Amino acid sequence: MINVTKTFLPDQEKYLQYVREIWERGYVTNNGPLLQELEAQLKDYLQVDHLYFCGNGTIVLQIAIKALEITGEVITTPFSYVATSNAILWENCTPVFVDIDAKTFNINADLIEASITQATTAILATHVYGNPCDIEKIEEIAKKHNLKVIYDAAHAFGVKYKNRSLLSYGDLSTCSFHATKVFHTTEGGALISNHPELDRKLALLRAFGHQGDEHYLYAGINGKNSEFHAAMGLCNLPHVPEIISARKEIFDAYDSILNWDILFKPAMHPEIEYNYAYYPVVFPSEEVMKNVMEALRVEDIIPRRYFYPSLNTLSFMPRQIACPVSEDIAVRVLSLPLYVGLPYSDVERISNIINSHLLP
Numbered sequence: 001m002i003n004v005t006k007t008f009l010p011d012q013e014k015y016l017q018y019v020r021e022i023w024e025r026g027y028v029t030n031n032g033p034l035l036q037e038l039e040a041q042l043k044d045y046l047q048v049d050h051l052y053f054c055g056n057g058t059i060v061l062q063i064a065i066k067a068l069e070i071t072g073e074v075i076t077t078p079f080s081y082v083a084t085s086n087a088i089l090w091e092n093c094t095p096v097f098v099d100i101d102a103k104t105f106n107i108n109a110d111l112i113e114a115s116i117t118q119a120t121t122a123i124l125a126t127h128v129y130g131n132p133c134d135i136e137k138i139e140e141i142a143k144k145h146n147l148k149v150i151y152d153a154a155h156a157f158g159v160k161y162k163n164r165s166l167l168s169y170g171d172l173s174t175c176s177f178h179a180t181k182v183f184h185t186t187e188g189g190a191l192i193s194n195h196p197e198l199d200r201k202l203a204l205l206r207a208f209g210h211q212g213d214e215h216y217l218y219a220g221i222n223g224k225n226s227e228f229h230a231a232m233g234l235c236n237l238p239h240v241p242e243i244i245s246a247r248k249e250i251f252d253a254y255d256s257i258l259n260w261d262i263l264f265k266p267a268m269h270p271e272i273e274y275n276y277a278y279y280p281v282v283f284p285s286e287e288v289m290k291n292v293m294e295a296l297r298v299e300d301i302i303p304r305r306y307f308y309p310s311l312n313t314l315s316f317m318p319r320q321i322a323c324p325v326s327e328d329i330a331v332r333v334l335s336l337p338l339y340v341g342l343p344y345s346d347v348e349r350i351s352n353i354i355n356s357h358l359l360p
């Protein structure tokens with residue numbers, strides 16, 4: 001089977017060396033030495049000063065909302081993974097969906113101001129497929145209306161925007177290190193902050209909100225991660241450059257074979273160093289997309305409807321807000337298989353199946 005993704009696994013012996021170290025120490029979690037080493041290496045790799053390795057890419061969204069004391073309405077994007085809006089709901093805030101830009105699939109910054117009310121306290125936007133949002137415009141709006149900005153940068157590991165890690169923007173950025181992402185720790189995530197004064201709070205919120213047995217300061221949660229997960233990260237981090245270049249080759253191969261007279265892709269920001277996290281293609285209609293999906297399935301090739309459905313249409317959202325662009329893209333986009341080790345011959349085969357099913 002060819003799946004949309006396949007987890008990169010490092011050299012087993014290297015991982016086992018870390019496991020033996022963990023056994024010798026008998027210390028498996030709670031801010032252990034491997035976790036601290038991973039945080040140090042991540043800060044160095046990403047060139048950021050304040051980073052917290054946590055349990056996953058969803059709990060970090062919740063901690064970010066909590067840390068910035070966000071309440072009421074949060075402007076957000078309907079074109080993201082459901083974790084983005086669910087985190088808003090779990091923090092008892094109301095997601096207010098603003099439609100996306102038809103070219104980049106990121107939140108349309110020109111539409112944000114019209115959705116701001118007295119109750120709006122923040123903007124939570126996703127850098128979709130690792131493609132930066134309109135950061136300057138969002139910053140300007142946030143400043144003008146006194147709003148906090150959180151970026152769900154789950155897709156953005158290794159992306160540079162204006163020579164800085166894309167994870168370094170906003171009041172807080174969050175990342176996911178899930179097994180399906182470009183860099184992974186099995187399960188995992190990180191908070192990246194631009195506010196030194198939040199350091200202690202973030203560290204405390206991640207670990208139940210207390211320091212020792214005496215000082216209970218915040219309603220914290222268990223957002224910690226273990227030595228085993230940190231070990232996976234330490235094994236994988238040195239491979240990131242080769243992972244990204246292997247992905248680029250596959251990306252370029254799809255680019256050269258697929259029929260762009262009929263298909264289209266989101267427009268990438270011109271000022272980025274990209275990580276080739278996903279290969280989304282948009283079909284002329286949902287019908288054509290479904291025909292292609294079926295033709296691929298017969299060959300045991302499983303792409304992913306990513307993102308689908310448009311989050312504003314989910315029944316459990318407290319407010320139904322129409323987002324026609326997002327709804328239109330969501331029903332006809334597919335992310336194609338893209339992972340280290342996917343042979344060129346398979347990319348060719350997948351592309352040819354797609355090209356031969358482009359008419360309804």
Ligand SMILES: *Cc1c(COP(=O)(O)O)cnc(C)c1O
Binds near residue numbers: 056080081083188189
């Ligand atoms: C993967 C992902 C998440 C969730 O991350 P987990 O580590 O799986 O909890 C959140 N937002 C986006 C955009 C994602 O792609």
